[in-house]
Amino acid sequence: MAEDVDVVVIGLGPGGEDAAGRLAEAGLSVAGVEARLVGGECPYYACVPTKMMVRAAGLLAEGRRVPGMAGDATVRPDWSPVAGRIRDEATDGWNDQAAADRLTAKGVRLVRGRGRITAPGEVTVGDRTLRARRGILIDIGTEPAAPPIDGLDGTPYWTNREAVRAERVPGSLLVLGGGVVGAETAQVFARFGADVTIVEVADRLLAQDEPESSELIAEVFRKEGLLVRTGATVTGVRHDGDSFTLDLGGERLTAERLLVAAGRRSDLRGLGVAAVGLDEDARTIPVDGNMRAADGVWAIGDVTGKGQFTHVSMYQGRIAVRDILGEEGSPAAYRAVPRVTFTDPEIGAVGLTEAQARDQNLPVRTGFARLEETARGWIHKAGNEGFVKLVEDTEWGVLVGATAAGPSGGEVLGALSVAVHAEVPTGALREMIYAYPTFHRAIEAALADLDGA
Numbered sequence: 001m002a003e004d005v006d007v008v009v010i011g012l013g014p015g016g017e018d019a020a021g022r023l024a025e026a027g028l029s030v031a032g033v034e035a036r037l038v039g040g041e042c043p044y045y046a047c048v049p050t051k052m053m054v055r056a057a058g059l060l061a062e063g064r065r066v067p068g069m070a071g072d073a074t075v076r077p078d079w080s081p082v083a084g085r086i087r088d089e090a091t092d093g094w095n096d097q098a099a100a101d102r103l104t105a106k107g108v109r110l111v112r113g114r115g116r117i118t119a120p121g122e123v124t125v126g127d128r129t130l131r132a133r134r135g136i137l138i139d140i141g142t143e144p145a146a147p148p149i150d151g152l153d154g155t156p157y158w159t160n161r162e163a164v165r166a167e168r169v170p171g172s173l174l175v176l177g178g179g180v181v182g183a184e185t186a187q188v189f190a191r192f193g194a195d196v197t198i199v200e201v202a203d204r205l206l207a208q209d210e211p212e213s214s215e216l217i218a219e220v221f222r223k224e225g226l227l228v229r230t231g232a233t234v235t236g237v238r239h240d241g242d243s244f245t246l247d248l249g250g251e252r253l254t255a256e257r258l259l260v261a262a263g264r265r266s267d268l269r270g271l272g273v274a275a276v277g278l279d280e281d282a283r284t285i286p287v288d289g290n291m292r293a294a295d296g297v298w299a300i301g302d303v304t305g306k307g308q309f310t311h312v313s314m315y316q317g318r319i320a321v322r323d324i325l326g327e328e329g330s331p332a333a334y335r336a337v338p339r340v341t342f343t344d345p346e347i348g349a350v351g352l353t354e355a356q357a358r359d360q361n362l363p364v365r366t367g368f369a370r371l372e373e374t375a376r377g378w379i380h381k382a383g384n385e386g387f388v389k390l391v392e393d394t395e396w397g398v399l400v401g402a403t404a405a406g407p408s409g410g411e412v413l414g415a416l417s418v419a420v421h422a423e424v425p426t427g428a429l430r431e432m433i434y435a436y437p438t439f440h441r442a443i444e445a446a447l448a449d450l451d452g453a
């Protein structure tokens with residue numbers, strides 16, 4: 001017999017979990033369907049455990065910066081506290097009982113299993129049929145994508161999920177993909193002693209970011225001993241029981257482990273979106289400003305293609321909840337989506353890159369300040385690499401994008417996010433007082449460069 005509820009939430013990623021709880025607390029009857037772990041990728045395999053890895057690797061790097069600045073330090077990496085912290089503190093052994101209890105305490109009916117939309121307003125999970133009176137909210141997120149490379153399928157390669165579960169650091173690691181996951185993870189394992197090579201098909205690392213960010217990260221990685229192959233096409237993968245070999249057509253690379261970090265995919269066909277008139281072969285589910293995807297269907301998170309970040313999923317979730325409850329509010333706006341790549345230096349960015357702004361035919365000028373040349377950068381010395389880059393719409397007199405790279409680049413980004421989001425005139429930014437000697441004072445130097453441009 002079908003179970004009737006007001007809303008069925010399929011996939012309890014960060015936004016879906018939060019939205020299900022809010023809808024239940026608002027008095028609706030809500031079923032939350034989850035195939036794996038309540039909370040999704042972020043707490044168990046992504047943001048949280050990887051940032052614990054980054055924190056540990058950062059401590060090692062700081063220890064190695066002691067000589068010449070503060071005496072002597074001998075750094076002997078040990079992965080076991082990292083693995084232990086991820087297992088015990090972050091993920092409770094990849095057990096979501098605490099999250100499930102929190103959700104059910106809010107009144108959400110948790111349905112474990114893979115949900116499939118079988119008709120408008122109908123979701124099937126195993127032998128259960130859920131009927132949604134008001135609608136279906138989709139937050140199915142993404143899975144690691146496997147590029148179609150000869151021989152890859154069937155080998156014991158790592159994705160982010162295996163990497164965060166690693167109990168020891170491999171002697172050598174090949175990283176396929178120099179995007180965000182690849183860059184963050186490569187640096188962590190290299191700092192813990194692995195010989196790391198990144199193989200990236202694009203002509204630069206972090207290809208979504210400003211070219212200056214790519215150059216900076218490539219240079220830091222080079223100094224730290226990572227090998228980077230950009231513009232590289234992998235034609236085959238082999239695993240002989242002990243090690244992986246990547247064939248680059250002319251060059252062969254071998255390592256104990258292979259991490260595939262080549263992007264993500266969503267299974268829209270498996271979700272049965274055709275039953276509500278959506279394209280099951282598409283990569284994403286298009287949504288309007290209220291997160292509506294079809295009549296009685298809302299979608300949020302990675303699957304909407306508006307930025308694969310936890311903060312985007314949660315932002316969209318709040319808008320969907322408001323719309324499902326029939327409340328008024330501003331539609332979603334993505335002008336000032338912040339993003340931080342937690343390498344060292346951190347790469348914080350918001351809004352448009354220079355190239356994106358020019359592609360939109362905006363009248364653009366840029367301002368640039370190198371952190372090493374600021375007072376704080378000079379004082380900081382070891383590990384001071386970074387910059388602030390501003391992208392201004394000259395007609396409007398407002399920043400449409402910015403990058404803050406360096407130690408705490410993600411924190412410096414806060415000020416720039418406010419500027420882009422609130423459309424603060426660059427004239428007003430120039431009149432601000434920037435505390436001396438901070439990293440964020442580089443914004444003032446970049447503003448001066450904007451004028452000189």
Ligand SMILES: Cc1cc2nc3c(=O)[nH]c(=O)nc-3n(C[C@H](O)[C@H](O)[C@H](O)COP(=O)(O)OP(=O)(O)OC[C@H]3O[C@@H](n4cnc5c(N)ncnc54)[C@H](O)[C@@H]3O)c2cc1C
Nearest residue numbers: 011013035040041046047115141142301302308309310313
């Ligand atoms: C290694 C890594 C590090 C990252 N670090 C950061 C970071 O530092 N900061 C940041 O903002 N973002 C980070 N991200 C991105 C972030 O993890 C995602 O953007 C975030 O998890 C939001 O995802 P989501 O809400 O779309 O759903 P997801 O977290 O992907 O969760 C979707 C859930 O839906 C479930 N599901 C799927 N299909 C079905 C179905 N048919 N029925 C039932 N359940 C289903 C899945 O089991 C999953 O639990 C990182 C990603 C990776 C891979």
Ligand SMILES: NC(=O)c1ccc[n+]([C@@H]2O[C@H](COP(=O)([O-])OP(=O)(O)OC[C@H]3O[C@@H](n4cnc5c(N)ncnc54)[C@H](O)[C@@H]3O)[C@@H](O)[C@H]2O)c1
Nearest residue numbers: 147177178179180181182200201202261262263308340341
């Ligand atoms: N700090 C954060 O907020 C954070 C951290 C990790 C991930 N994320 C999110 O997760 C998303 C997915 O991350 P990702 O790194 O998996 O994807 P990505 O799209 O950022 O990077 C994938 C990279 O793999 C390369 N690639 C694809 N196929 C390849 C092949 N056959 N050979 C070599 N290189 C290949 C691509 O050119 C690209 O540079 C990101 O876009 C980001 O939004 C966020």
